[in-house]
Amino acid sequence: MLDSNRIYKFLNGRESLLAYIISFCVVFCCWVLIFRAGSAVKSLDEPDFLQISQVLAETGMFALEPGTPTAYRAPGLVFYLAPLTALGADLMQARLANALLAGGTLILLFHLIRRQAGPVAGLFAVLMMACWPVMIYAATTLYPQTLAAFLLVATLLLADFYRSTGHRWLALLAGLVFGAAILTVPLLLLLSPILWFWVFVQRRRGALAMLLFAAVSAAVVCSWTLRNYNALGGFVPVATSSGFNLLAGNTAQARWNTSLNVRFPEYVYTEMTGKTELQRNSIMTKAAFKEIQADEIRFVKLYMAKFAHWFHFQNRLLSDTEKGVETGALSLGKREAVLFASWLLVLIGPLACRLWMLRQVPFRRIELLFLALWVFGGMAYALFFTRIRFRLPFDWLVISSNAIFVSELVQRAISKHISGALPPIEQAARRGGRSPEPRSFGLPEPLGLHHGAEDSLPETRH
Numbered sequence: 001m002l003d004s005n006r007i008y009k010f011l012n013g014r015e016s017l018l019a020y021i022i023s024f025c026v027v028f029c030c031w032v033l034i035f036r037a038g039s040a041v042k043s044l045d046e047p048d049f050l051q052i053s054q055v056l057a058e059t060g061m062f063a064l065e066p067g068t069p070t071a072y073r074a075p076g077l078v079f080y081l082a083p084l085t086a087l088g089a090d091l092m093q094a095r096l097a098n099a100l101l102a103g104g105t106l107i108l109l110f111h112l113i114r115r116q117a118g119p120v121a122g123l124f125a126v127l128m129m130a131c132w133p134v135m136i137y138a139a140t141t142l143y144p145q146t147l148a149a150f151l152l153v154a155t156l157l158l159a160d161f162y163r164s165t166g167h168r169w170l171a172l173l174a175g176l177v178f179g180a181a182i183l184t185v186p187l188l189l190l191l192s193p194i195l196w197f198w199v200f201v202q203r204r205r206g207a208l209a210m211l212l213f214a215a216v217s218a219a220v221v222c223s224w225t226l227r228n229y230n231a232l233g234g235f236v237p238v239a240t241s242s243g244f245n246l247l248a249g250n251t252a253q254a255r256w257n258t259s260l261n262v263r264f265p266e267y268v269y270t271e272m273t274g275k276t277e278l279q280r281n282s283i284m285t286k287a288a289f290k291e292i293q294a295d296e297i298r299f300v301k302l303y304m305a306k307f308a309h310w311f312h313f314q315n316r317l318l319s320d321t322e323k324g325v326e327t328g329a330l331s332l333g334k335r336e337a338v339l340f341a342s343w344l345l346v347l348i349g350p351l352a353c354r355l356w357m358l359r360q361v362p363f364r365r366i367e368l369l370f371l372a373l374w375v376f377g378g379m380a381y382a383l384f385f386t387r388i389r390f391r392l393p394f395d396w397l398v399i400s401s402n403a404i405f406v407s408e409l410v411q412r413a414i415s416k417h418i419s420g421a422l423p424p425i426e427q428a429a430r431r432g433g434r435s436p437e438p439r440s441f442g443l444p445e446p447l448g449l450h451h452g453a454e455d456s457l458p459e460t461r462h
Helices: 004-011 015-037 046-059 076-086 091-117 119-130 133-139 144-165 168-184 186-200 207-232 242-250 266-272 277-294 296-309 332-356 365-381 388-421 424-431
Strands: 063-065
Touching (some): 046 063, 046 076, 046 091, 133 388, 144 186, 144 365, 242 277, 277 296, 332 388, 365 388
């Protein structure tokens, strides 16, 4: 039988090392899966991202075909892949680089949660996130959500450094990173006010920092909007896929749990014949509003159902219905069984327990931010359609909040175990308010009372 005290002594002070080891193991496992999959296409999005990055590297033009500019895909992931494709990277090598982002995000997440709730909470966040299959799938496929998660967590970490130091250049840098996140997943643009408010409340005089954050992120997005205007001749904030997504999620055949294989009204196909990309986007956007206005009650019911589906574990892919697309080693039924089990274990189960024990373990302020982004992200996506993959950047945050809760429960259990094993005299001393020097793992005090000293910077006033 293992001696729990020896385990605690082994883990004490080694949380950072263990978090880095887990991150390395996640990247290694992703690479093994990527090598096993080879060059088989796993998603219908992958060829587009790879081809645009190749054309960008070769000609300097954001286009599927040289000489024909496009804005259908958001540019963030393409910009990340372009230097690699310029060196000759193929689909498999691009996936390997994508998997590196997952490992980097785990490391950033550890330091963010460590600063907020201590090293053990950070370690639990890395461990629980590594158990979320959607993260592994997205990391081994050319999806923008992996890069978006990296940029979102980096934004929050920079904002937290601003909180502890007051250096406004950190808020400026956070705005730059968040602008890149918007160019990766455009819907984050709708959630910008939440991040503006978060930067504002970090310090007493946070108005200037908030303005710097907002201005820089807006400048990043506007630079791409200007490119779209020059290249396509019209106003496109980020991507021309918004019209398709809006119509796919609200057409008469749209369903609450999927947007797969929906058929648009026939007049839409007729009007789009021979039109430019910008014109097609406009036609589909107008058609979507026409569908919504035709039956507003249905729209409201469908919207509420799509929002509820945002929190679901199911992950139906368009590639499941397409021939010549590799969908993985697991059948659809087995895949959903694995998703359901992990969904209960790391996402919904701990969150439900936390809500049940809210008085005993209240949310920290940053956890409220995590939940706000998670919920409002669902409200924004429900205007279009919801998928578990779209939720992934926000799942990183909510699973981290769950990790803080689980580590708090483990902390209390350890405290009770240690207190019960002490001699009666020392137990009396503890009850009197005296205790030995706290440790990183197995603290007698609640874990959240000790922030990561190695990550904290001295506070300065401005």
